[in-house]
Amino acid sequence: MTGAAGASDVPVPPPAEGQAVTRERAVGGRLAGLGQYAGFLPALVLYGVFFVAPLALIVAYSFWQTVDYNVVHDWTLDNYRYFFSVPTYLRTFWATIWVSVAATAITILIAFPFTYWLVRYVPRRIQGLLLVLVILPFWTSYLLRVYSWLNILGDRGAINRFLEWVHITDGPVSLFLYDRPAVILVLVYLYFPFAALTLYASLERFDWNQFKAAMDLGAPPRTAIVRILLPQMRTGITTAIIFVFIPILGEYLAPQLVGGTRGVMIGNLIVNFFSGGQYTRGAAAALLIAGLIVALLIVFRRSLEVEDPYRA
Amino acid sequence: MPLSEGRLNRADLLKLGAAGAIGLTAAGPALGRTFTRQATTLNMLTWSDHYANDQLKAVAKATALQGRPTLFSDNSDAYLKIKQTGSQFDIVSGDALWVPKYLKDGLTESFDLSSLPVSKQLYPIARQFPFWKDGSNYMGYPFSWSTVQIYYNPKYVKVKPDSWHAILDRKYAGKISLENLPTDVMAIAGLATGTKKPYSMSTAEISRAKGYLKALKPNVLKLASQNNEVIRALADGSAWIGITNLGSDDRVKDAGGPVVKQSYPKEGTVGFIDSEQIVKASKNKTSFERFQNAMQQAPWIAKNFITNGRPLFNEKAYKLLVNQGHGDRATRLLYNQPEKALKMTIKGPAGDEQAYLDAFNEVFGA
Numbered sequence: 288m289t290g291a292a293g294a295s296d297v298p299v300p301p302p303a304e305g306q307a308v309t310r311e312r313a314v315g316g317r318l319a320g321l322g323q324y325a326g327f328l329p330a331l332v333l334y335g336v337f338f339v340a341p342l343a344l345i346v347a348y349s350f351w352q353t354v355d356y357n358v359v360h361d362w363t364l365d366n367y368r369y370f371f372s373v374p375t376y377l378r379t380f381w382a383t384i385w386v387s388v389a390a391t392a393i394t395i396l397i398a399f400p401f402t403y404w405l406v407r408y409v410p411r412r413i414q415g416l417l418l419v420l421v422i423l424p425f426w427t428s429y430l431l432r433v434y435s436w437l438n439i440l441g442d443r444g445a446i447n448r449f450l451e452w453v454h455i456t457d458g459p460v461s462l463f464l465y466d467r468p469a470v471i472l473v474l475v476y477l478y479f480p481f482a483a484l485t486l487y488a489s490l491e492r493f494d495w496n497q498f499k500a501a502m503d504l505g506a507p508p509r510t511a512i513v514r515i516l517l518p519q520m521r522t523g524i525t526t527a528i529i530f531v532f533i534p535i536l537g538e539y540l541a542p543q544l545v546g547g548t549r550g551v552m553i554g555n556l557i558v559n560f561f562s563g564g565q566y567t568r569g570a571a572a573a574l575l576i577a578g579l580i581v582a583l584l585i586v587f588r589r590s591l592e593v594e595d596p597y598r599a
Numbered sequence: 600m601p602l603s604e605g606r607l608n609r610a611d612l613l614k615l616g617a618a619g620a621i622g623l624t625a626a627g628p629a630l631g632r633t634f635t636r637q638a639t640t641l642n643m644l645t646w647s648d649h650y651a652n653d654q655l656k657a658v659a660k661a662t663a664l665q666g667r668p669t670l671f672s673d674n675s676d677a678y679l680k681i682k683q684t685g686s687q688f689d690i691v692s693g694d695a696l697w698v699p700k701y702l703k704d705g706l707t708e709s710f711d712l713s714s715l716p717v718s719k720q721l722y723p724i725a726r727q728f729p730f731w732k733d734g735s736n737y738m739g740y741p742f743s744w745s746t747v748q749i750y751y752n753p754k755y756v757k758v759k760p761d762s763w764h765a766i767l768d769r770k771y772a773g774k775i776s777l778e779n780l781p782t783d784v785m786a787i788a789g790l791a792t793g794t795k796k797p798y799s800m801s802t803a804e805i806s807r808a809k810g811y812l813k814a815l816k817p818n819v820l821k822l823a824s825q826n827n828e829v830i831r832a833l834a835d836g837s838a839w840i841g842i843t844n845l846g847s848d849d850r851v852k853d854a855g856g857p858v859v860k861q862s863y864p865k866e867g868t869v870g871f872i873d874s875e876q877i878v879k880a881s882k883n884k885t886s887f888e889r890f891q892n893a894m895q896q897a898p899w900i901a902k903n904f905i906t907n908g909r910p911l912f913n914e915k916a917y918k919l920l921v922n923q924g925h926g927d928r929a930t931r932l933l934y935n936q937p938e939k940a941l942k943m944t945i946k947g948p949a950g951d952e953q954a955y956l957d958a959f960n961e962v963f964g965a
Contacts, residue, residue: 353953375964382965443835465820547821556960559781563956564679
């Protein structure tokens, strides 16, 4: 207070007219500068309400505790400490990552030759029809699509019936269902359209004359694919990987229905936490997965950077 | 609307959208009144075996009370939904000791059971469960009950598994199916390891129960998200043993499966006694009694038994079933012995739900 009073004692010259006008202009300019961002307001509100606020809530929950079905706002690291101290969760995280990697790799390995064949050898008027067939399963519910695999892989399923019909087996073989291979198979089936459509969009834009030129210059087809085609498809392949890998990391329904106790993924344990009212534990586990996804997106970001064609 | 050369630009589209939204908001209540024709909708949070669609239609026609069900999987799931959503639901179904918890936590309201004429159709014992009494009031309308026991396929399981320990035998590796209900599975494991109060286990008891589940895990084919998946696994032969509700033998048979037999483990088992409760925050509390009075009539309950095959508490419906030629099945499934419901360990919230869930997840994780 003393200082303030002292300061007021110091005579300050009134601002010159020109200075006041300049300041007003500066303020006006700043407001006008802000005004140019007004168009972002709907997006900001949308992101704020539907992304930032729920995410902030999950982050807060992950540092709170649950006591008798009530979330108690006592800040603690216990939930995270718990996950890193119990080997089951680390094993389940690891299993989730490798199942996701395997399913993504197989999906891309199947989708790439398919889209290559589609773009290169199928007449353009039929390409659209085949693409519709690829996305046709989306017209039915996700649950039905997973359930249908029970009818294919189950003890009384199509595969077992066929094996018995051709006398390869005498009775049902319980090898095809309720284990990790079944989970991977169903995940590949579920996410194939995402990969195929993304790769198709990328391949369709490829200038095949470059490919032909490489071959004219003596490159065998494999070399032309590896050295000419794939480098130019890097963005498409990375996008396909993101579209497939990230949703698979959070999968819980497919492992629940076809994985059995040997096909459990981290999503299944998170669901147990939430359905049992243990929101704080569930939030922490969900955030660990989200953290992994963010880390992967940072890694993938470099692959998504497109070179500026107009750069000097 | 000034449209530039007959085309819609972005500004026009936004204006049209805003005008449409305002119009719909303003007209909404009026439209709603027109379409609902004064019928009151009662939002029910319940299990799929508590109603039939034709029953809801008939009740709506007779009472102008339209039941609109939302399903839940586990008691804790429903409890949390009611806690979070408040007045969005009017009726919630709940199991045994969950019912007093709802009331104690101020989520439901007790009522005078005798004020519902249909309650006279109940077995007397169902009107006097001590754990549902709230002074002269009752906490919920008694609906159905069942023990959770072992069903086995005698083609593969030669010796009747009369104990929870019998199903630990490695010859049943990957051949047991049960529902993914962590608290109840932990309670069963508690019973198997000699716990007296399986829903209030101490840390040492939880640890023993966890040990039992670890031994059981290699034999578990899958933890089913719904009971019908257990039935399906028994029916298609992928599971030889199912841990499931009364009447599962009939349901397996109806699904085209083999004959399965029932075994009641000597350590005892858990089971449910479920009810319909009034949600305290509901705006339609006064309609509860009229609605239940129509929903719980004996013909509907008898029909429910035929579809779902587990005992209910409506005595008049049992007599109807006997008259309709379903007496043998009803008797076999203990419909006429409601006192047996009190001999099992009834379901309730866990003393320390987090410890139960942690133990369960630690066993059934990868």
